[in-house]
Amino acid sequence: MINKLCIIGVGLIGGSLARALRAAKVAGTIVGHGRDPAQLQRALDLGVIDRAERLLADAVRDADMVVLAVPVGAMAEVLRELAPRLDARATVTDVGSVKGAVVAAARHALGARFSVFVPGHPLAGTEKSGVEASFARLFDGKRVVLTPEPDTDPGAVQRVTDMWRATGAEVLTMTAAHHDEALAAISHLPHMLAYTLVDTLLRLDDRDTMFALAASSFRDVTRVAASDPGMWHDICLTNRAALVKMLKHYRGQLDELLAAIESGDGRYLRELFERAKQQRDTLPEPDRGRSVD
């Protein structure tokens, strides 16, 4: 049970977490804080939070659970502001898509209090953003990855695990480096490919016909290119090394494919497509609406 939950950044993820924990009746008071007063007021109007606090100090006072749901690029600053104001009993966690950079920022900002910080990342989201898009079942059946460090307090890890389980999510643990490599492959790379595909067509003379025809395959592959540009800007810059490595792997494969098509190497093509189809067929389809993470 969480007595006072403080959510910093009440957008899609922060708002959905508040809704889910309220629905599960595991949170007492839910307080929200954020940069954008209008967004915070909407969260209050929608009943997502019980109180909106304009000052961080008021928001975190007496909070036993503080969730940082701000963009990855804003984490360092929020952590710095938060450090001197944190309640002695508080557990802190985040929902950032990149973990190495957030862990480093938290270690730097929290110093001796770093052990109460449990780095986390719910693999859930949609291409929409903002508290209006939040809903209580966003995390139900999804995965949440926690990346505790050797000096993270096991009690804090347990509290954050319990919180996420109450939303219906499955909780996994791995190192921050492993998380960042895996996410570069399964999420950051696909987003880069989708953005680049839309941009490639935008630069063609004949783009109007092409977008008008836009086959379903194009819509499927590019759905995630509707995601929040600011968030992806931050992810690229904070998970730079892993993403560059993965993009180079991908470019190597694309060069092989291009060479096979140019030289008419039917065997290479057939084997590639069969191998990929076989693997893709093993992935389960989500049983809920489309989501992007």
Place this chain on the structure above:
Amino acid sequence: MINKLCIIGVGLIGGSLARALRAAKVAGTIVGHGRDPAQLQRALDLGVIDRAERLLADAVRDADMVVLAVPVGAMAEVLRELAPRLDARATVTDVGSVKGAVVAAARHALGARFSVFVPGHPLAGTEKSGVEASFARLFDGKRVVLTPEPDTDPGAVQRVTDMWRATGAEVLTMTAAHHDEALAAISHLPHMLAYTLVDTLLRLDDRDTMFALAASSFRDVTRVAASDPGMWHDICLTNRAALVKMLKHYRGQLDELLAAIESGDGRYLRELFERAKQQRDTLPEPDRGRSVD
């Protein structure tokens, strides 16, 4: 009204066309022909066709509409077999994803009878294949592109247009070259990117964790990698020039993105993501189930 409709290749597309025309009551007898006796028998058992003919000569006898729904790579051979057996009143059309190569094959095979051939391509499909996956509404609200040549009989174009309109599709006309360039961009390229993405992960040491985590974005972007490998083998080889050109455009854009991430060029990244999101937001979502074309 079509008196005798002959469908050569009764799979997802051929089967769905038969179902749609029967539902619209615009086809008298529907006869199927194909290489695979088991597939043909299933089409008969499912009531998709009225008669299954093992011999092409029997299938096309007296047919006033012949639809070639075989893989693009098989078109040339089927057209050669078909040419001497075609009824004098027959109109012929195809559903191939590539038009330039099919037009060339048809011109070569049909000779003086080429004018009755109307090259066509319904922009519809799913990542499934086979007659079991066929359904009458597959083309409803979708687009069909016809690419008549200067010497194509306008009456034949009208009959094929009427046939597709009866399925609920919208019919567009453009040149074969324009079609092949546009499809390379909006369908063939996205498929290549998806197959390559799955294959890139398959080659990583840590692939098991990655596929187990497989975020929704990965599933969205790679959905089309479950498509029929044989079909995509044929498309790559028959639309080689347009696809290579488009892949090179794409690779150029990917190299720019990679350089921007490596050098930490936040402004480039933000502008790219904003431009792509803005364009992607203008594309309507299909109002029916997921489909791939």
